[in-house]
């Protein structure tokens with residue numbers, strides 16, 4: 033089968049490798065339908081290796097169809113359409129037994145490390161807890177977006193956002209854009225976005241979901257927000273991963289509001305602790321998602337409350353994944369958000 037494998041920075045190769053033929057008793061083999069290119073994949077491509085071993089098959093945001101079912105599994109059949117939950121938490125440690133496998137030291141990640149298989153290949157072997165069935169009302173393309181949407185639902189959960197609250201989302205890459213959709217789905221009354229890329233601002237504005245989409249380079253985001261909310265937003269979610277963006281979140285949130293850091297910063301950031309204390313603000317991180325998020329995300333998509341497909345910019349074959357996917361997404365000022373790869377095309 034064809035697979036896209038990681039060899040180092042700027043070195044991804046489409047190779048012919050042996051397809052899996054049999055799986056373990058509590059595993060399935062999935063024929064991949066669509067796999068999204070994620071920011072983590074782009075980091076590895078641009079400046080890796082960070083987490084990825086050489087020859088790793090890439091891809092952790094994917095959907096597909098079950099083609100082989102392990103002998104001990106009763107709940108899956110050939111032909112089941114599934115979305116993949118890529119976290120591996122095989123241990124029985126402090127976190128895993130509390131349903132927090134994403135925080136386990138022993139965790140691995142399909143398509144990143146500690147698992148040979150990934151979504152940018154025609155087939156993948158997965159554990160039973162890595163696959164969740166999709167109802168007919170959720171497409172394969174939407175299925176490939178459950179993983180990044182789960183990141184945003186967990187961030188919103190961690191923010192304590194309640195129906196009727198106001199929110200700033202700083203950074204409108206794919207995660208920021210999905211956070212806009214998720215905040216809207218859970219009943220935010222006003223959504224503001226700060227994004228320096230004009231193409232992305234225009235795109236988010238076209239959804240008609242935001243009370244303001246600002247350029248943090250030329251506009252004072254917190255001043256714009258205070259004009260519209262008087263006291264500031266209840267919640268700010270940082271999705272850009274840089275110091276200026278975090279500072280804008282801290283300034284824009286109301287007293288006793290909450291700032292959630294989702295963006296991964298590549299450098300250490302300074303925080304205005306004076307402001308944090310004086311405003312009585314809660315600042316917290318949000319990493320991945322609990323693995324039980326999948327049924328909630330799938331249900332929101334099925335109910336048409338979370339139109340994740342709005343973030344899809346283009347679709348490419350595995351052969352074109354580097355030239356029309358990775359290179360396009362790492363180009364400065366890119367107007368694309370999610371690019372989906374179709375390994376069997």
Ligand SMILES: [Zn+2]
Pocket residue numbers: 070071072092093180
């Ligand atoms: Zn990802």
